[in-house]
Amino acid sequence: MNYKITGGKVLLRENGILKTDEKDLFIREGKISFRPFQTGEVFEGFDARGMLVMPGLVNMHTHAYMTIMRNYADDVGFSEWLFKRVMPVEDSMPREMAYWASLLACMEMIRTGTTCFVDMHMYHRQSPMAARDAGVRAFIGRGLVGEDLWEEGNNRFREALEEKAEFESETLQFVLSPHAIYTCSPNLLTQVAQKGRELSMLKQIHLSESKTELTDCLVKYGKTPVRLLWDLGFLDKKTILAHCVQMQGDDLDLIHESGASVVTNPASNAKLGNGFAPVQDMLDHRVNLCIGTDGTASNNTLNMFREMGLLSLIHKGIHKDPVALPAQTVLDAATVNAARALGMEGSLGVISEGAAADLIFIDLNEPSLFPPNNIVSSLCYSANGSEVSSVMINGKFVMRKREMLTIDREKVYAEVQKYADQYLVKA
16 A cells, blocks of 8 residues: 655654654655655555654664563573573473564564564574564574584574575565674684675674673683674674673774674663663764664563663763763664664665655654654653554554554463463562
8 A cells, every 4th residue: 555644744864964844755665755646546645643754763682582571580680680580481481482472572662663673583483473474674583502503403593594585575684693702602603704794694693791791701712702703704784783881992993993883772781780881982983873672581671762761861871961872863873873784774764765664653742742842852852652653664554543453462462471371480
């Protein structure tokens, strides 16, 4: 279906600066256009009066299947959280659980204005099936661990390629996803880098998330995690680095020179006691900065509006500087910077001729946004996600006037609750 969207305030970018303008949008075959429909073109009208029409947000790092562990492993140390709470649940749950948990994640992201997410998962086929069925744009990777991609019994890389062959589409793409330097050998990381170049695929990895990871790497390899990846030939413009909290020495110079992108996860990093990434230093080093929520086992929500507000406020406080991380810088990280990291610059995260019609419609009459004195500021400092009224992805509505169109909410709740009752140890 083609759409004519009328009456709304449209968030546009002019010479790099965000502004709003009241103008019509024409959605043709999943793309945005400013060119009116011609005689004979079939379309449906959509009245956006009282709405801000803006690009959908991009959650650059999460684990969708973890929604089943929301509020399950709180107020414990990082090691206990990972090794005693999260991993035992992951090891015990059946694969089909991840489909329903990932659908729940997609529903939460849609409801709060995320139209695209980057996922690292561990249950074969479940995350891509959920994203496909929900109609969400996603970049998905099967988590890789071990000593060698080809060792007997290590089926994860085979599964990753099978998912790519089965599910890849205009809205689903696949990312090579080694878990971390402490679960992957240098040999495996070198192999992943080589395969990434051969297949022209993006790569993602957790990096320098904690002091323990940094210290252990220095002891074991005599270099920082960033330097280790640099020396292995892993870092390049197709690399996405999640966290990067513990930076040292010339780490940021190496990241900038490589062209890799960093995804900061402020809520997760704070909640697990790992600290905060040196975001202002990253910007000073011209590193491409993006935002992610991480999974709900460590963040508790997948709400990018919450994450954007936290990012700005945290760093204003850290630097004792009220102009640190201004609203547009944060919005850029959640839109155009993400598009750059994903190789979709100009077609994602913007409203422009020919860009993907991944749009969210914000109700400007919600109390949290009224009066609309400064819309760009309100998106960072006032919005909480509940203001999202409708969501369009690739030219199709997945939520319209707060009604989910692609996900059966009650069915998802019932299935997730069933698995939670069976596999989670209640406090």
